[in-house]
Amino acid sequence: MKTRYYFLILSFLLGIEGYAQNAGRALRFNQPTAYYSYLMRKVHGYNEERAEYLQQALSSKSATQKYVSSVKEKIREVMGPLPQRGDLHAQITGRVQGKGFYVEKVIFQSEPGRYVTAHLYLPDNHQQPLPACIEMCGHGTTGKGNGSGLAARMALMGIATMVVDPIAQGERLQLIDDNGKDLTRGVTTEHTLLNPAFELLGTSLAAQIAFDNSRAVDYLVSRTDIDATRIGAYGFSGGGTECSYLLGIDDRIRASCIGLYFSSRARTLETQGPSDGCQQISGESKARLEIADFALANAPKPFLVLDGKYDFVDHWGALQAFKEVEKVYKVLGFADRIHQYYAEDGHAAPEDVQQQMLSFFAKWLLKEKRDIPSLPGGYWRGENMLCTKTGQVNTEYADAKSTMQMATAWMDAAQPSRDAFLKGNKKVIRNKILQLLGIDAFNEQVEAVPTGRSDNRGYQEYRYQLNCDGQFPIPVVVWIPDLVKDNSPIEIHLCEKGKAWYLQDYLKQDFVSDGRIIVAADFRGVGETEDPYNYNLTKYWNSDYRIAAVSLHIGWPLVGQRVTDMHTLLNFCTQNESLKNHRIEVVADGLYGPVILHAAVLDDRISRATLTRCIKTWRDYLLQPMQYDMLRNIVPGALHYYDLPDLLKLAEGRVRITD
Numbered sequence: 001m002k003t004r005y006y007f008l009i010l011s012f013l014l015g016i017e018g019y020a021q022n023a024g025r026a027l028r029f030n031q032p033t034a035y036y037s038y039l040m041r042k043v044h045g046y047n048e049e050r051a052e053y054l055q056q057a058l059s060s061k062s063a064t065q066k067y068v069s070s071v072k073e074k075i076r077e078v079m080g081p082l083p084q085r086g087d088l089h090a091q092i093t094g095r096v097q098g099k100g101f102y103v104e105k106v107i108f109q110s111e112p113g114r115y116v117t118a119h120l121y122l123p124d125n126h127q128q129p130l131p132a133c134i135e136m137c138g139h140g141t142t143g144k145g146n147g148s149g150l151a152a153r154m155a156l157m158g159i160a161t162m163v164v165d166p167i168a169q170g171e172r173l174q175l176i177d178d179n180g181k182d183l184t185r186g187v188t189t190e191h192t193l194l195n196p197a198f199e200l201l202g203t204s205l206a207a208q209i210a211f212d213n214s215r216a217v218d219y220l221v222s223r224t225d226i227d228a229t230r231i232g233a234y235g236f237s238g239g240g241t242e243c244s245y246l247l248g249i250d251d252r253i254r255a256s257c258i259g260l261y262f263s264s265r266a267r268t269l270e271t272q273g274p275s276d277g278c279q280q281i282s283g284e285s286k287a288r289l290e291i292a293d294f295a296l297a298n299a300p301k302p303f304l305v306l307d308g309k310y311d312f313v314d315h316w317g318a319l320q321a322f323k324e325v326e327k328v329y330k331v332l333g334f335a336d337r338i339h340q341y342y343a344e345d346g347h348a349a350p351e352d353v354q355q356q357m358l359s360f361f362a363k364w365l366l367k368e369k370r371d372i373p374s375l376p377g378g379y380w381r382g383e384n385m386l387c388t389k390t391g392q393v394n395t396e397y398a399d400a401k402s403t404m405q406m407a408t409a410w411m412d413a414a415q416p417s418r419d420a421f422l423k424g425n426k427k428v429i430r431n432k433i434l435q436l437l438g439i440d441a442f443n444e445q446v447e448a449v450p451t452g453r454s455d456n457r458g459y460q461e462y463r464y465q466l467n468c469d470g471q472f473p474i475p476v477v478v479w480i481p482d483l484v485k486d487n488s489p490i491e492i493h494l495c496e497k498g499k500a501w502y503l504q505d506y507l508k509q510d511f512v513s514d515g516r517i518i519v520a521a522d523f524r525g526v527g528e529t530e531d532p533y534n535y536n537l538t539k540y541w542n543s544d545y546r547i548a549a550v551s552l553h554i555g556w557p558l559v560g561q562r563v564t565d566m567h568t569l570l571n572f573c574t575q576n577e578s579l580k581n582h583r584i585e586v587v588a589d590g591l592y593g594p595v596i597l598h599a600a601v602l603d604d605r606i607s608r609a610t611l612t613r614c615i616k617t618w619r620d621y622l623l624q625p626m627q628y629d630m631l632r633n634i635v636p637g638a639l640h641y642y643d644l645p646d647l648l649k650l651a652e653g654r655v656r657i658t659d
Helices: 002-022 034-057 061-079 149-157 187-200 205-222 238-249 265-271 291-296 315-332 351-366 403-413 415-422 426-436 499-503 506-514 545-553 558-575 592-602 619-623 644-650
Strands: 091-097 101-111 114-123 130-136 160-164 226-236 253-259 303-308 338-343 447-456 459-467 474-481 490-494 517-521 584-589 606-612 655-657
Touching (some): 034 265, 034 315, 061 291, 101 149, 101 205, 114 205, 149 160, 205 226, 205 238, 291 315, 303 315, 403 619, 447 474, 474 506, 474 558, 490 558, 490 592, 558 592, 592 655
Parallel strands (some): 584 606, 606 655
Antiparallel strands (some): 091 101, 114 160
16 A cells, blocks of 8 residues: 555656646647757858858958958957056065076056056076066966976076966955855856856956057066067966957067967867867957957967867867967968977877977077076965965055956046936847847747647646747747637746746646646757756856857857847747737846846837846946856846946836846
8 A cells, every 4th residue: 555655656756747748738849958059050150151151261461461451450349448557556576596597576457457467587697688478377366476497497498487377366366255265166167157247338347358458568568678579478278268368458568479279269169169268259259359359469470389189178169269360370481480399198288298388488588599488396485475465466556446346447537428428319239239239130020839739727828939040949838728819918037047947837837727828838958958058167157158158259248149049939829820919017036137127128119027036237247256057147238328227217118027
């Protein structure tokens, strides 16, 4: 008897689970990575256009030079606004002696209150102005740390080298407690949490780090012991990323080396997905830019790629990207200025790799062959290498500004432009919102493909796959009650957990008892098309990180794509014979909040919307970056025009937030 009892319970629970898994499944296909493949087709499409443009540019030297110039313009455009360059207020806070070289501990302000810490390695007893390099740190919380073996060897060779702490590394951590201790698991997490605030302001963390590195070049050329005509740059891994972006905005770099980063962006996104927040610039793909283009922005100056054959940075992508750079240099007549070296290693810089880099800078900055100096163990570590007393600039200086303070100050400075925009013509406002959302135009043609039908107690259930040319399909379930009336409303339900979660609750069936028509849908990346969890690393604090990051990469943020889905769903409701002529209400939660706020401003067919458990203002992101699933809610550059509460006002009372 007991066994039979347990069997009945198990059967009931399995029945519920089975219903939950299949409730409302409306797509004709069941492919969990289909949506990511859809996004990658956009990436490949832009890349194909870029490849055709580059191929045409290789037809002549003048066309190639025009391509290089266009690349520079596009890079500066996607980088967005950068701070004004003012007095660096540089100071040297100490000196550490090495054997044959010494290190100056340098602090400067890239803008007022934005302190940058760095180590400058100089050879002993130097007299004439020296060539110099910027070394950019790989990912690591300690940043420049207690010393750089490569920088020390460069100094011994006669090249001054400045190792710079990027934002969120070394003495520039941002998410810290009162004692300066890091609140996150590491630098890749912190970078990812900080980036959305900059994106909302029309720039990126990558662009801001590049600006700081460019200001480090400002510092070097301001010194009388540095030759401003012989400045180089290099970095490995995350530092290679920084080097690429620096090349895009600073024409003073005379020779450069990118290590353990240079590859094809499309291949990287395919093989390992998007990296952390310091390696993303919104709209990069839409601008037809690839990683190779950042190197080409500095063409035809000497350029070296150092690559591990077995690195997780795709080697095949590195080979293909280098071929593109090589072709450009050949057409320009400087094929001897570029080189790529493949180490029999992974994500590392062993001695043979270091030798290649040191020889490269000796040739192009010193203009002569030099013996490569060695260091015991291949590295050097000094004592008391901190530039600050407290170990963090944000606890050292009373006027120091964290990235959170910087972002909110920039938002406050944009208040006049927001006020002016919001007072404008409604059509102008709508057009600008569409532009920010990455929506060129809506496709009004909807194909509603029936995928299932069932008769239930008190209502009929219909399932559809909504196809709209160029868009990702939308799965929809419609409940039409037996007692439907001419004035019965359509109630669209959009649930962050997916429509299956909503539909599995048998009590929800009571909702049709008063004649309401229920429409439940999953927009792209939700429910039936949710990106598999295993592709979204927990260190990024975003359960849909992969699709959110690639969406920004193609210049079409998730909010914009889902607003497009809402438009398609509204078209379906106004065109379907059983649904048209009924007023439309929306009940939504979570990630759908910003989507419906935008959609209600853009489309008057939404008569009323009720939102719960959703973000209410982007300003919260700027003040408190340690929040999960931030990237899905970002509209790049929007804070120059509106915040979410402004959309609530523009909806003229048709949207309410109940919590």
